[in-house]
Amino acid sequence: MPKKRVVLTFPPSLVSQPVTYHLVKDYDLMVNILRGVVTPNEESGLVVELSGAKHALEGGMKYLSETGIHVQPLGQDIKWHEDKCTHCTACIPACPTQALTVDRESMEVSFEKDKCIACELCIQICPYRALEIQF
Ligand code: SF4
Ligand code: SF4
Structure with a gap:
């Protein structure tokens, strides 16, 4: 649809x-x-x-x-740079839509672009600049 x-x-x-x-x-x-x-x-x-x-x-x-x-x-997109992500999980509690999640067994972080509302909360939190705004 x-x-x-x-x-x-x-x-x-x-x-x-x-x-x-x-x-x-x-x-x-x-x-x-x-x-x-x-x-x-x-x-x-x-x-x-x-x-x-x-x-x-x-x-x-x-x-x-x-x-x-x-x-x-909605003009801006968030890009997750998997290669820069250390899977520190600092961004997980901040994400209001669960676009960023962590697998509790492997402790790997993943990003689902479709769930992201570009609120930018994760951008301010990520210490490794693994999340970026794209215009
Ligand atoms: S921009 Fe907002 S919704 Fe998108 S991943 Fe970051 S915290 Fe989650
Ligand atoms: S805060 Fe940054 S480095 Fe840490 S898990 Fe999230 S995206 Fe990866």
């Missing part, structure tokens, strides 16, 4: 709009909220993964733009 990861920025006047409800109900999309900052009276943001048929994704994107919500593709 096609997926899109996007950053939605809401102007203050739209913060209380049931946007995700409309995406689900009217456009038959699955909405997975990956990250969100909602501050009353200020611009707010959501990082979401939208899944659905191609025409549903196009319809949902059009709806968001017409509503006045700024839509940007």
Whole structure:
């Protein structure tokens, strides 16, 4: 099923709009909220993964733009450099989505890119620069 990861920025006047409800109900999309900052009276943001048929994704994107919500593709990617990783596990507790995990038997760390929401928490923690932001 096609997926899109996007950053939605809401102007203050739209913060209380049931946007995700409309995406689900009217456009038959699955909405997975990956990250969100909602501050009353200020611009707010959501990082979401939208899944659905191609025409549903196009319809949902059009709806968001017409509503006045700024839509940007999730622009940055995290790259894990396996050759630099010492498997120290320092990053494991910080990762909110279990994109970084450790096999408890072998104590080997692995990275699942599909689960990563690019929150950058691991970047600040890794002492060996094994994790890098790519734009
Ligand atoms: S950026 Fe790092 S901490 Fe954040 S989800 Fe991705 S791997 Fe986990
Ligand atoms: S903190 Fe860095 S070196 Fe340590 S396990 Fe995570 S990616 Fe590997």
